[in-house]
Amino acid sequence: MGVNPSAALGVSTEPNPRIPADHPGVTDLFAVLAYGEISAFYRLAEEAKLSPTLRGKVAVAKMAAAEMAHFDTLEQALSARGVDVFDAMAPFVRALDAYHDSTDPSTWLESMVKFYVGDGIAADFYTVLADALAPEVATVVRDVLAETSHSEFVIEEVRRAVAENRSERDRLTLWGRRLLGEAITQAQYVMAQRDELTELVLVATGDLTGIAALFERMQASHAERMRVLGLG
Amino acid sequence: MGVNPSAALGVSTEPNPRIPADHPGVTDLFAVLAYGEISAFYRLAEEAKLSPTLRGKVAVAKMAAAEMAHFDTLEQALSARGVDVFDAMAPFVRALDAYHDSTDPSTWLESMVKFYVGDGIAADFYTVLADALAPEVATVVRDVLAETSHSEFVIEEVRRAVAENRSERDRLTLWGRRLLGEAITQAQYVMAQRDELTELVLVATGDLTGIAALFERMQASHAERMRVLGLG
Numbered sequence: 392m393g394v395n396p397s398a399a400l401g402v403s404t405e406p407n408p409r410i411p412a413d414h415p416g417v418t419d420l421f422a423v424l425a426y427g428e429i430s431a432f433y434r435l436a437e438e439a440k441l442s443p444t445l446r447g448k449v450a451v452a453k454m455a456a457a458e459m460a461h462f463d464t465l466e467q468a469l470s471a472r473g474v475d476v477f478d479a480m481a482p483f484v485r486a487l488d489a490y491h492d493s494t495d496p497s498t499w500l501e502s503m504v505k506f507y508v509g510d511g512i513a514a515d516f517y518t519v520l521a522d523a524l525a526p527e528v529a530t531v532v533r534d535v536l537a538e539t540s541h542s543e544f545v546i547e548e549v550r551r552a553v554a555e556n557r558s559e560r561d562r563l564t565l566w567g568r569r570l571l572g573e574a575i576t577q578a579q580y581v582m583a584q585r586d587e588l589t590e591l592v593l594v595a596t597g598d599l600t601g602i603a604a605l606f607e608r609m610q611a612s613h614a615e616r617m618r619v620l621g622l623g
Numbered sequence: 624m625g626v627n628p629s630a631a632l633g634v635s636t637e638p639n640p641r642i643p644a645d646h647p648g649v650t651d652l653f654a655v656l657a658y659g660e661i662s663a664f665y666r667l668a669e670e671a672k673l674s675p676t677l678r679g680k681v682a683v684a685k686m687a688a689a690e691m692a693h694f695d696t697l698e699q700a701l702s703a704r705g706v707d708v709f710d711a712m713a714p715f716v717r718a719l720d721a722y723h724d725s726t727d728p729s730t731w732l733e734s735m736v737k738f739y740v741g742d743g744i745a746a747d748f749y750t751v752l753a754d755a756l757a758p759e760v761a762t763v764v765r766d767v768l769a770e771t772s773h774s775e776f777v778i779e780e781v782r783r784a785v786a787e788n789r790s791e792r793d794r795l796t797l798w799g800r801r802l803l804g805e806a807i808t809q810a811q812y813v814m815a816q817r818d819e820l821t822e823l824v825l826v827a828t829g830d831l832t833g834i835a836a837l838f839e840r841m842q843a844s845h846a847e848r849m850r851v852l853g854l855g
Contacts, residue, residue: 429677432684436668445661445716446709452664452691459688462681477678484677 409594412525416591418472420520421528422479423487423581423588424535425465427513428458429480430487438502447499447548454506454541461535468531482585490577494570500552500559501566504620507545508567511616512574515609523595550621564622571613575606641826644757648823650704652752653697653760654711655719655813655820656767659745660694661712662719663687663738670734679731679780686738686773693767700763714817722809726802732784732791733798736852739777740799743848744806747841755827782853796854803845807838 410417432455439451466476494509496502514536521532553560582589596602617623642649664687671683698708726741728734746768753764785792814821828834849855 429681429684432688433668433671433680436665436687439665445712448665449661449694449709452661452694455668456664456688456691459684462684477681480677 406522406526406529408525408529409523410525410591412528414587414591416585416587416589417524417528418469418474418479419482419585419588420517420591421465421469421472421531422474422476423483424517424532425462425469425476426480426483426487428462428465428535430491431455431509432458432462434491435502435506438496438499441496441499441502443499450541450544451502457541464531464535468528483581486577486581486584489580490573493573500549500563503545503548504563504567504622505570507542507549507620508570508613508616509574510542512571512609512613515612516578516605519605520591520595523591546619553621560622563620564617567613567617567620567622571610575609638754638758638761640757640761641755642757642823644760646819646823648817648819648821649756649760650701650706650711651714651817651820652749652823653701653704653763654706654708655715656749656764657694657697657701657708658712658715658719660690660697660767662723663741664690664694666723667734667738670728670731673728673731673734675731682773682776683734689773696763696767700760715813718809718813718816721812722805725805732781732795735777735780736795736799736854737802739774739781739852740802740845740848741806742774744803744841744845747844748810748837751837752823752827755823778851785853792854795852796849799845799849799852799854803842807841 435451435455435458439448439455442448442451469476469479494505496505517532517536521529521536524532549563553563582592592602593599596605614623667683667687667690671680671687674680674683701708701711726737728737749764749768753761753768756764781795785795814824824834825831828837846855
């Protein structure tokens with residue numbers, strides 16, 4: 392995953408560790424991120440078929456490989472906690488698969504927008520958590536969310552396509568809106584299922600009002616990303 | 624790619640550089656290896672669907688990511704020679720796609736055997752070339768052919784499956800034989816098309832008799848790999 396630090400959310404980016412490294416929610420956090428990388432890898436590899444050029448396919452293969460490097464980081468971090476990555480990921484398979492199934496791109500441009508926007512939404516959400524984590528675990532989360540050069544490829548690809556095609560722009564704008572809705576739905580579903588993760592989010596955001604405020608800021612940040620892509 | 628150094632071929636592994644770094648065949652060699660990595664990446668990602676477990680899918684995703692790391696190495700090596708990787712790969716797309724189309728695995732075990740055996744055949748062939756290359760280009764070739772820990776996963780997966788299933792063993796033995804035949808057919812097709820690469824192979828092997836001897840040794844090395852998998 393990559394794209395967008397919490398700075399874009401207009402919230403304080405000063406880390407203020409309030410969650411100890413041994414909080415059980417940290418294992419859940421690493422695990423949901425790990426399954427996110429695996430499912431993103433396979434979705435990207437599948438969607439590369441939509442690319443009109445070998446250049447596009449290679450760019451996507453590089454993005455997918457970067458997801459696996461992040462998976463390795465998370466697998467090691469879980470292993471250091473004495474946790475098997477496959478056991479830990481199991482509770483999150485259904486929700487993440489549901490997100491991908493409900494946002495299956497039908498065109499190359501939809502796939503590109505999903506990569507950029509989806510990564511951005513995830514980074515917004517998880518970076519707020521990272522800011523509340525003990526430094527040794529926050530580092531892991533920030534590493535796997537770090538923006539990569541791949542987003543530049545995506546931005547160029549989408550901007551060029553929509554600059555000269557208004558109906559494509561309108562279509563992709565609606566697509567971006569749907570991505571945000573589905574991502575928030577699934578994030579809420581995950582939290583409702585996992586008490587440890589919910590507690591971690593509550594500590595990071597303050598309270599239920601804090602969570603609502605976070606989701607509002609995520610919407611603002613999403614709108615900004617859509618503008619970067621030449622959409623909305 | 625990984626698996627099997629030229630030592631297994633019973634030929635001298637003492638490098639004896641006879642081909643200068645600026646030989647035009649070196650660009651072809653890097654390019655065919657680069658397209659080999661890309662096509663292997665997408666085949667692996669596709670075949671991961673055949674995996675009965677998430678553990679298998681993750682193992683395959685790691686193999687695929689390793690292919691992309693090799694692609695990056697080759698892209699940089701070509702770039703250092705002032706060559707665009709996409710232009711350079713174009714002549715090899717048809718032959719490598721034909722190899723993959725003619726050896727499309729229909730089961731998870733066929734996919735695993737193809738990964739191990741196909742990588743081994745390629746490594747046998749290209750390592751002999753590397754031994755004749757100037758050190759600065761030989762290093763690139765050896766880097767991208769280096770054996771990885773992934774082959775251990777494949778060996779275990781196949782050995783376990785065939786130990787208790789004779790008909791599966793017979794079926795995969797035939798499959799391995801077909802892989803070798805198709806790989807040699809396509810290698811000859813590539814050489815017939817690319818004079819620069821043919822010259823490089825001729826210098827590395829000595830003459831046409833040397834090429835024939837190389838293919839014979841590749842068969843012996845292939846038989847050894849099949850034994851390692853518990854086949855043949």
